[in-house]
Amino acid sequence: MANPNITETSFRPAHMDPAANEKISRPSLSFGKDVMRRLINNKGALIGAIIIALLILMAIIGPHMNKYGIDDQDLTRANMPPKIGVLSNIHWLPFDGVDKNGIDQYKAKNVKGNFWMGTDNFGRDQWTRIWSGTRISLFIALVAALIDLIIGVSYGGISAYYGGRVDNIMQRIIEVIMGIPNLVVIILAIIVLKPGIASIIIAMVLTGWTSMARIVRGQVLKLKNAEYVLASRTLGASNSRLITKHLIPNTMGQIIITTMFTIPNAIFFEAFLSFIGLGIKAPNASLGSLINDGFAAMQSFPFQVLYPSIIICILLISFNMLGDGFRDAFDPKQRR
Amino acid sequence: MTVEKILELKNLQVSFETFGGEVQAVRGVDLTLHKGETLAIVGESGSGKSVTSKAIMGLIESPPGRIKNGEILFEGNNLLKYSKHQIQKVRGKDISMIFQDPMTALNPTMKIGSQIMEGLIKHQEISKHDARKRAIELLALVGIPNPDKRVDEFPHQFSGGMRQRVVIAIALACNPKILIADEPTTALDVTIQAQILDLMRDIQEKMGTSIILITHDLGVVANLAQRVAVMYGGKIIETGTLDEIFYKPKHPYTWGLLSSMPKLHAKTDKLLAIPGTPPDLRKPPKGCPFAPRCPYAMDVCIDHMPQYTASSGSQKTACWLLDERAPKVDPPSTIGVGGEA
Amino acid sequence: MIRYTFERLCYMVVTFFVIVTLTFLSMQLLPGTPYRNAAKMTKEQIAVLNETYGLNQPVPIQFVKYITNMFHGNLGYSFQYDGRSVTQILSEKFPISIELGIEAIIIGVVIGLLLGIIAGIKRNTIWDYTSMIIAVLGISIPSFIFAALLQYWFAVKYQIFPVAYWDGPINRILPAFSLSTIVIATVGRFMRTEMVEVLQSDYITTAEAKGLTTMQVIFKHSIRNALIPVITILGPLFVNIITGSLVIEKIFAIPGIGEQFVTSIYTNDYPMIMGTTIIYSSMFIFIVFIVDVLYGVIDPRIRLAGGK
Secondary structure, X not given: OOOOOXXXXXXXXXXXXXXXXXXXXXXXXXXXHHHHHHHHHOHHHHHHHHHHHHHHHHHHHHHHOOOOOOOOOOHHHOOOOOEOHHHOOOOOOOXXXXXXXXXXXXXXOOOOOOOOOOEOOOOOEHHHHHHHHHHHHHHHHHHHHHHHHHHHHHHHHHHHHHOHHHHHHHHHHHHHHHHOOHHHHHHHHHHHHOOOHHHHHHHHHHHHHHHHHHHHHXXXXXXXXXXXXXXXXXXXXXXXXXXXXXXXXXXXXXXXXXXXXXXXXXXXXXHHHHHOOOOOOOOOOOHHHHHHHHHHOOOOOOHHHHHHHHHHHHHHHHHHHHHHHHHHHHOOOOOO | OOOOEEEEEEEEEEEEEEOOEEEEEEEEEEEEEEOOOEEEEEOOOOOOHHHHHHHHHOOOOXXXXXXXXXXXXEOOEXXXXXXXXXXXXXXXXXXXXXXXXXXXXXXXXXXXXXXXXXXXXXXXXXXXXXXXXXXXXXXXXXOOOOHHHHOOOOHHHOOHHHHHHHHHHHHHOOOOOXXXXXXXXXXXXXXXXXXXXXXXXXXXXXXXOEEEEEEOOHHHHHHHOOEEEXXXXXXXXXXXXXXXXXXXXXXXXXXXXXXXXOOOOOOOOOOOOOOOOOOOOOOOOOOOOOHHHXXXXXXXXXXXXXXXXXXXXXXXXXXXXXXXXXXXXXXXXXXXXXXXX | OHHHHHHXXXXXXXXXXXHHHHHHHHHHHOOOOOOOOHHHOOHHXXXXXHHHHOOOOOHHHHHHHHHHHXXXXXXXXXXXXXXXXXXXXXXXXXXXXXXXXXXXXXXXXHHHHHHHHHHHHOOOOHHHHHHHHXXXXXXXXXXXXXXXXXXXXXXXHXXXXXXXXXXXXXXXXXXXXXXXXXXXXXXXXXXXXXXXHHHOOHHHHHHHHOOOOHHHHHHHHHHHHHHHHHHHHHHHHHHHHHHXXXXXXXXXXXXXXXXXXXHHHHHOOHHHHHHHHHHHHHHHHHHHHHHHHHHHHHOHHHHHHHHO
C-alpha cells in the first residue's frame, strides 16, 4: 500500500470527461473505400487484377506486335516451333526453334524471321492468333456478362419491386428455366443459330441471366424487410436516400461478385464450345478453337496446344482470384 | 466460513489476439467457489465474465485466445497444467456448463437422447441401454413431460424453455461437482426464466452441486446466489455475500448497477443508467477501469489500480474511496433494494 | 413433406415438357438435310427417306407422334446409323458414360470432402491454404485442358497409361481423374465453408463442454452437420460432369453418350441430338428432384417441419 507516488493531493476529485471514452479510435471509412482497402490488401485479388489488366493489354496490342496477320497462311513455314531471338541461345527454354527431335526447324526449312509462339499447320503465326483469340474470348465473356447483368438486374428488380402475383409468376418462370441444364440450351441454341460470336453470346445469355435475377431479387426483398431500412425510413429518409445509401451499396456487392464469376464461366463455355466444334469458325480464332486445333496435333507439336492453354488457364485463375477477392471484400463476415 | 473450497482462481489473465491488437479480456481475477454454494459473477457485456467461465472449462480457443497467467485450482489441482486429454476427462464430468442460448446450443441433427447419452457413455463407461435409461431419468428430473417419448425427438421439436431444460440435463448427466451457468435465462421469456431458476435451485438442493452463475441480471442473482462477485473491465471490483453486495455495497460501480435496476415500489419512474461505456480492453486503463465513468473519481483513480479493502465479513472492494485519505462518500439513496426480489 | 414432394414433382413434369418442346422446335429450325450424302441423292430418294422417317408430315403431327413414341421408349431412328434406333444406340453407350461419371463423382467427392474437412479444421494454416489453392486451380482449369495435359504427359510422353479407348480398368484412370477435378474443387470449397460455419456454432461448444475428444466432436457433430448442405450442390455438379464428359470422352475416345453427342452435332443427326438432350435433361431433372427430397429426408428440421 505504501506507494510513494500516492500523496494526499492524489485524492482530489478528478475532472473526467465521460465522452472521451466513447471516441471511435479507428477512422470511419465509406463503404466503397472500405471495400477497396480490403481488396487491395488481398494479395490474390491484387495479383489477379494486375494479370487481367496485362492480358487485356496484350489482347489489344499483341496481334500488332509483329508483321504477321491473323490469316497469313504459308505452308512452307507450317508447324514451326517457337523461337524468340534473344532467348534462342538458352537451350533449356523452349524458345530456340528446335523441335522435339532436336532439329532446328528454322535452319532445316530455311525460314527467315522468328515465330515467338510457333506456327500452326497452315503456317499462321501463333502469337498473333493467340492474342486475337484472347481478344475474342474476352469480348464474348464481357458482353455476355454485361447482358446477363442488365437482364438479371431488371428482371430481379421488377420481380421484387412488384411482389405478389407478378413476383410469383416471374419466379415460376425462372424455376422452370433453371430446371433445364444450361449445357443443353446452349448447344441447341448454337446448332440453330449457326456458330459465331453473336450466337455464342446469345446462347450463354439465354440461361445465364437467371442466377443474377435470383440474387438481385433476393437482395431487394431482404432489404425491403430489413430492420435498418425500416429504421431509416422511420427516421424520415427519403426514397432516393434509401436507394443510394442502402439499396445500391448492399445489392452492388452481390451484383459485382456474381458478374466476377460469370466472366470466367463465359470464357470457359466459349472454349468448351469451340473445343467440341461449335465455337468460332476459321479464319477467326478464340482460345478454345486454338486449343481444339492444337489438340489435334498434340503428339507432334505440343506447343500448339500448350500456349493457348496456358493463357486461358492464367485468365481463368486470375478472374476467379479476383472474384474471390471481391466476395471477401464485400462480405468480411464470410472470410473466416 | 470453514466450508471446503472446490475451485479457486488465482490471478487469471486471458487475452485475445485480434486485428485491432491484443484484447486483455480478463486481467487478473481471483475467485473462490465453495462446495454447495452458488457464486454469481455479475457485470455488463464485455466485462470478462463469460471469458472467465470459458477459461475454467478450458474452452478458450487458442489462437486467438491465450491464458497469459494465473492458476485455476480444482480441488487443489491446477487445471491449466492439465493436458488436453486430462481436461477432457474433467469437462462434463466434474465441471459442466449451461449455455446462454438454448436455441443454438443443441445439435440440430441429433436426437436429444443421444446428446445426453454421449457424456454418460464417455465418462461413466456404461452401456448404451443404461445410458438411455439415465437420459430418460434426467429428462424427468429437469421436468420434461413424457421423457421416454421425447428422448427420441430432435431439438427443434422443443420450445426454448424445454430446450434449456435439455441443456441442463446434458450438463447434469454425470453429477458434476461444479455447474457453470452462463446467462442461463437471458434468452428466455420471463415466465420461463422463473421456472428455470426454480429448477436450478431444486437441483442444487438435491445434488449439492456448486454453481457459478454468470449474469448481468441482478434479479437472477438475488434469486439464486449466496455470494456475488462484480466484474468490470476484466477485473473483479467487489465481492461479498449476497446481503453484503445488495445492502452494503461499497464500490461506486456496484452502486450504479443497483441503481439501474428497475424497482417495483420506486417513487420515481426514471431509470437510472450509468453514463459512458466500458473501457476499451485493447488499451486497458492504468488505474481503476471504472474511473472514467465514476462520479467520485479522484486523480489517484486514473493512474493507480486500487488494492482490495476488506470490510466486515467476507466483503472485499477495490476502490480508492475506502482509503483513509479519501473523502467520505455516502452511497446514493437510489440503490435501496426492496428485498422482495 | 408430401405436399412439398408433390410440388417438386409438378415442376419436374412442367420442366420436362418445356425441354421436349424446345428441343423439338429447335430441331425444326435446323437448316440443311440430315442425310449423310444428301448432295448425291435424287429428289425422289430424299422423298422416300422423308416418308420413312415421317418428315413429310405437318410439324404438329410430327410433334404428337414424337411424344407418343417417346412414352413408348422410342426416340426415333438415327439418320447416320442406317436405321438403328436412337434408344438402342443410347442404351449401348449409356452404361459407359454412367460408369465414367460415377467413378469421377466418387473420386471427386472423396478427395473434395477430405480437402474441405482438413481445410476447415486447420483453418488459416498451410493445410488450409494448400487445399484452397488446389480448389481454385480445379475450378479455374477447364477439364479438357487438364485431360489433354494428363494425356500428353502420362500417356504420350511417359506411356504409363493408355492414350485412349475403354478396354480395361487402367483406361479409366486418366479420364475419371480429369473429370473429377471440378468435383474435387467444388466439393472441397463448399465443405470448407460448411465446416468453418459448423465449428463456430454453439452446439460444438456444448459437445466440447461434455468432455468429448476432438475427434468425437469432429466426427459425430461437425462433419455430419456440414455434410447435409453439400447435397444441394450435387445438381450443379451433375451438369459439370455431363459438360466435362462431352470433351473428356472426345479426348480419350471413349464410346459414351458424350462422345456420341459431339459426333451427332457434327453430323446434324437430329434424332440423336434430340434423344441425347432428352436423356440428359431427364437425368438432370430427376437428380434435382432426388436432391430436393433427399435433403428433406436427411435434415430432420425440414423433414418434421414439413410433416406437421
